[in-house]
Structure formats: C-alpha cells, structure tokens
Amino acid sequence: AQKVTQAQTEISVVEKEDVTLDCVYETRDTTYYLFWYKQPPSGELVFLIRRNSFDEQNEISGRYSWNFQKSTSSFNFTITASQVVDSAVYFCALSEAGPTGANSKLTFGKGITLSVRP
Amino acid sequence: GAGVSQSPSNKVTEKGKDVELRCDPISGHTALYWYRQRLGQGLEFLIYFQGNSAPDKSGLPSDRFSAERTGESVSTLTIQRTQQEDSAVYLCASSHRTSEYNEQFFGPGTRLTVL
Numbered sequence: 327a328q329k330v331t332q333a334q335t336e337i338s339v340v341e342k343e344d345v346t347l348d349c350v351y352e353t354r355d356t357t358y359y360l361f362w363y364k365q366p367p368s369g370e371l372v373f374l375i376r377r378n379s380f381d382e383q384n385e386i387s388g389r390y391s392w393n394f395q396k397s398t399s400s401f402n403f404t405i406t407a408s409q410v411v412d413s414a415v416y417f418c419a420l421s422e423a424g425p426t427g428a429n430s431k432l433t434f435g436k437g438i439t440l441s442v443r444p
Numbered sequence: 445g446a447g448v449s450q451s452p453s454n455k456v457t458e459k460g461k462d463v464e465l466r467c468d469p470i471s472g473h474t475a476l477y478w479y480r481q482r483l484g485q486g487l488e489f490l491i492y493f494q495g496n497s498a499p500d501k502s503g504l505p506s507d508r509f510s511a512e513r514t515g516e517s518v519s520t521l522t523i524q525r526t527q528q529e530d531s532a533v534y535l536c537a538s539s540h541r542t543s544e545y546n547e548q549f550f551g552p553g554t555r556l557t558v559l
Contacts (some may be wrong), residue, residue, distance in 0.1 A: 361547075361548075369533065369552065369553060370550065370551075371535065371537075371550035371555070373507040373547055373548075373549065373550075376547055408469045417486060417535070418485075420536075430492075431477060431489040431492050431500065431503070431547060432477075432479075432487070432489065432537075433489065434479075434487040434488075435486055436483075436485060436486040437486050
C-alpha cells in the first residue's frame with residue numbers, strides 16, 4: 327500500500343522568508359510518480375510539479391524548488407522569498423504506475439496550510 | 445472549455461435523498477478520476493476510469509456510491525440515500541493516456557452538503 331505523510335499541518339511565515347514543505351512517501355513499487363499540488367482559497371487544485379522515480383535531479387522553477395531523495399523517501403518543496411499569494415494548502419501526492427502505464431490513482435497527503443503574512 | 449468542468453458547483457440535500465454529480469473531462473483525456481475531500485482533509489480516491497477498461501472502484505466507501513462513464517466523455521457520480529458524513533467536496537480529474545505523463549487536471553469540485 328502506498329502512503330504519503332505531510333507531518334507539518336500549518337506553517338506561518340512573514341513575506342520574503344524561505345519556507346520548506348516536507349513530504350515523505352511509502353511505496354513498494356520501483357516505478358512511481360510524485361507530485362505537488364497547490365490549493366488556493368478558491369479551492370481548485372493547481373498542478374505544480376511531477377517527478378518520476380528514476381529522476382532524482384532537483385528542480386528549480388522560479389522561486390520554487392524541489393528536493394527528491396529516494397534514500398530517505400522524501401520529496402520536499404521549498405519556496406524562496408515567499409509572497410502573500412503563496413498562501414494556500416499544499417498537497418504532496420504519489421502515484422504508482424498502473425497496468426496501462428503511468429495512469430493511476432493519486433494518494434494524497436493531508437496537506438500543509440501555508441500562511442504568508444505581509 | 446479547456447479545463448475539467450463539474451456541476452453543480454454546490455448541492456444541498458436532505459439526508460436520505462439521492463444525488464448525482466457530473467464531470468466533463470478535458471477533451472481527449474482517456475482517464476477520469478473521482479476524489480472526495482472532507483473539510484480540512486486531503487483527497488481520498490474514489491474511482492478511476494481508463495478508456496474501455498473495467499473501472500477501479502477500490503476507493504468507493506460503500507455500495508451507496510456508484511459512478512458511470514460513457515466512452516471517454518462525461519462521468520456521473522451517484523450517491524444514494526445520502527448521509528451527513530457524505531458532506532464533502534467531490535473533485536473530478538482527468539489525464540491523458542500517454543504513459544510518460546500522469547498529470548491529473550482537476551475540476552473546481554462540487555460541494556455537497558447533506559442536512
């Protein structure tokens with residue numbers, strides 16, 4: 327069975343601070359996919375990033391960066407110089423490769439509520 | 445439209461009534477998923493459709509829940525004899541079949557309130 331743990335439930339920072347959101351996963355599969363989604367107050371889930379289990383390269387996209395470490399089963403997300411618009415709930419999710427390839431259900435963590443104060 | 449659409453956006457019903465929630469996936473997306481998000485919680489998988497394959501119903505919480513999908517288009521999630529614990533946001537997502545990608549695009553959800 328697969329599992330995603332986001333131990334942090336709420337984080338509050340002041341604008342311009344850096345913040346790291348932790349994600350730890352469990353899976354028995356050797357092929358799997360990891361995701362981060364953002365859910366702003368409007369409620370709609372916004373895709374941020376996907377990584378597959380064979381690619382451990384860290385990725386940077388603007389103020390966002392992701393650190394994938396298979397050795398610790400972690401896929402952490404860092405926001406640099408946070409802004410008020412970053413306030414949202416952030417979900418980490420895991421998908422195992424289904425029988426037809428990559429399409430498979432997502433297992434979500436419980437989410438981290440990030441509040442960025444001006 | 446370009447994205448996943450869901451209707452209604454809000455539904456208030458009385459305990460014991462049946463409800464139907466609709467999802468229109470992105471055109472060309474063969475995979476369609478239903479999830480449930482209870483207040484303050486993460487998303488729970490309910491059911492997954494992939495083309496003409498048998499759906500994965502492993503996440504349906506009880507036999508009061510069912511879903512249908514016609515071909516690779518619209519899906520309907522039906523909850524019979526609703527209970528108060530069914531109150532949640534029901535989210536639909538779709539994705540492309542290509543094995544390289546498993547990015548699921550989510551709709552805005554239907555907020556269900558059972559009184």
